[in-house]
Amino acid sequence: MKQMTQRQAEILEYLREFIGREGFWPSIRDVQEHFGFRSTNAVMGHLRALERKGYVNRIPGQARTFRLLSDDGLPAGAVETEEIPVYGSIAAGYPDRIESSGEVGRLLVDIHTANIRRGGKTFALRVTGDSMIGAGIQNGDMVVVHPGIPRDGDIVAALIDGETTLKRYVHPRGGTPYLKAENPSYPELYPTTELVIQGIARAVIRNL
Amino acid sequence: MKQMTQRQAEILEYLREFIGREGFWPSIRDVQEHFGFRSTNAVMGHLRALERKGYVNRIPGQARTFRLLSDDGLPAGAVETEEIPVYGSIAAGYPDRIESSGEVGRLLVDIHTANIRRGGKTFALRVTGDSMIGAGIQNGDMVVVHPGIPRDGDIVAALIDGETTLKRYVHPRGGTPYLKAENPSYPELYPTTELVIQGIARAVIRNL
DNA sequence: GATAATAGTGCTCATTTGTTCAAAGATTGC
DNA sequence: GCAATCTTTGAACAAATGAGCACTATTATC
Structure with a gap:
């Protein structure tokens, strides 16, 4: 699994934090707003990178459907x-x-x-x-x-x-x-x- | 908290089962399809009842944003x-x-x-x-x-x-x-x- | 018997939300 | 220096999705 960048790690951490806090996944725009991006595409770029590198999984086209695949450094969905x-x-x-x-x-x-x-x-x-x-x-x-x-x-x-x-x-x-x-x-x-x-x-x- | 009906309990159980299996919440139409309803409104009715009775909580107008209030837990991972x-x-x-x-x-x-x-x-x-x-x-x-x-x-x-x-x-x-x-x-x-x-x-x- | 709650069908609508195209500066590796 | 990747902006689109209205039936509850 490829190394993720600092920024990508921040995005991933936010996903973790959000699901832990709210109990459901954030929308792309939730992430956008949290980081103060002026475009949702900034989020999309990072998510695509995280997916490509194998940290995250989503159902294409469907709302708030993340899965953390992780392992690197930190545990994940597999272990409850x-x-x-x-x-x-x-x-x-x-x-x-x-x-x-x-x-x-x-x-x-x-x-x-x-x-x-x-x-x-x-x-x-x-x-x-x-x-x-x-x-x-x-x-x-x-x-x-x-x-x-x-x-x-x-x-x-x-x-x-x-x-x-x-x-x-x-x-x-x-x-x-x-x-x-x-x-x-x-x-x-x-x-x-x-x-x-x-x-x-x-x-x-x-x-x- | 009021008693829920048999059908409402089935709906709730499906929500639990889904989040446990998929890692994210189902959409209204996911629920509809699973129970074979011909209308999303059948689901809406039950969800409204479950909300009123205090078993479930949602963010109005937002997709897949459930919270189980009575008997349940969630994902996430983190530290050492x-x-x-x-x-x-x-x-x-x-x-x-x-x-x-x-x-x-x-x-x-x-x-x-x-x-x-x-x-x-x-x-x-x-x-x-x-x-x-x-x-x-x-x-x-x-x-x-x-x-x-x-x-x-x-x-x-x-x-x-x-x-x-x-x-x-x-x-x-x-x-x-x-x-x-x-x-x-x-x-x-x-x-x-x-x-x-x-x-x-x-x-x-x-x-x- | 009336009233409320439950359990649905059917259809429409407005938003939410993911996705794509186009573009550009910054950084990094070769 | 050049290519690749990262990071971000901006605008527009289409699908996913929750929500509303009208209406029918059945089952409790008083």
């Missing part, structure tokens, strides 16, 4: 990996706002390892506090969170009355769902105004 | 990853021989996520037993182990008197090292003949 943005920390203690100013890091795991599926907006949060200690989630752990509908017993990142916390979701048959800490020193949390589930914890990663 | 062999399970309980007949699986993680170095003889083991529960390591967790010389307080995979276990390594100043469980129901382990450290636990990964 997911780059997960880390959005800051979440309180596993008393509810708090998520402490984050956007993305603060990235995790990369394959989807089986992290127990996630393709297509959604998975993210990760660093846990602060010890209210989930009974579930083996400690202060400083990283939780991989996936948006979805929780079932009774799931551990969730939840927005309760305007603040965010990591707790176990309990939904009694016919009752109102509430949040339960896995630590006797913390009370159950019953929502007074709202309970929004931001995501379900799918995996816990801890560095020792 | 390491494929770690999984060698079976290790007892975090009473010492036992490592139950393994060679490699039984693989983990793929990036080296920062798993706190490891490249090129080492890192491996992973599934934990059996609950003797490390106090350190937040549960039955069924995966531990990433890296060979090395342990320091006092490290969690290690150790061979003690011919059997293997996962424990905390304690080395008192001027004393003999021993192994300590993080669970009051288990005793300290003092080696009678040998204590070989097979590796230091660097990370714990748990799927929820």
Whole structure:
């Protein structure tokens, strides 16, 4: 496989970044706009080069149909990996706002390892506090969170009355769902105004 | 979130299947063709329902721009990853021989996520037993182990008197090292003949 | 029995989007 | 120096694609 140029690598990186961020591929004009090109043909040239060199594959004439073939330096579609943005920390203690100013890091795991599926907006949060200690989630752990509908017993990142916390979701048959800490020193949390589930914890990663 | 109908679930499943197989989203007409509809509007109806019920999200007017909100994940690739062999399970309980007949699986993680170095003889083991529960390591967790010389307080995979276990390594100043469980129901382990450290636990990964 | 939601057909339309032709300056290898 | 490749501009086109309107049937729901 031929070497790609600096500019071509930038284009390729943007494709990666876009699909990771948005969940679908960019159009030619999305790429054009991002790089500030005055013509879509600037993009076409690079894409043709990347295709010729074997980094990218597309369905001719069809919209947003990329495939990363890669290998060189970086992995690709063959291995089902997911780059997960880390959005800051979440309180596993008393509810708090998520402490984050956007993305603060990235995790990369394959989807089986992290127990996630393709297509959604998975993210990760660093846990602060010890209210989930009974579930083996400690202060400083990283939780991989996936948006979805929780079932009774799931551990969730939840927005309760305007603040965010990591707790176990309990939904009694016919009752109102509430949040339960896995630590006797913390009370159950019953929502007074709202309970929004931001995501379900799918995996816990801890560095020792 | 409202319940979806049988037909709507079929549509959703097709979206999943398609993105998983092709790597990009289908167009409305792709869906139409697959189900044999005579009109694209049949698809539109179902998509509108799925959107209204919160299972799917799209960018209006733009091609192949789906997002699955409930149960799914996506592609991408990126940084320094390491494929770690999984060698079976290790007892975090009473010492036992490592139950393994060679490699039984693989983990793929990036080296920062798993706190490891490249090129080492890192491996992973599934934990059996609950003797490390106090350190937040549960039955069924995966531990990433890296060979090395342990320091006092490290969690290690150790061979003690011919059997293997996962424990905390304690080395008192001027004393003999021993192994300590993080669970009051288990005793300290003092080696009678040998204590070989097979590796230091660097990370714990748990799927929820 | 009325009303709403579901499940389609058929057709048309406007945009989105990929593609092509023509051209030119910059860089690199021979 | 010359050819090849890279990088970009600009304009125009045609196909791909999502979306709307009108209408029919069936199945729940109240």
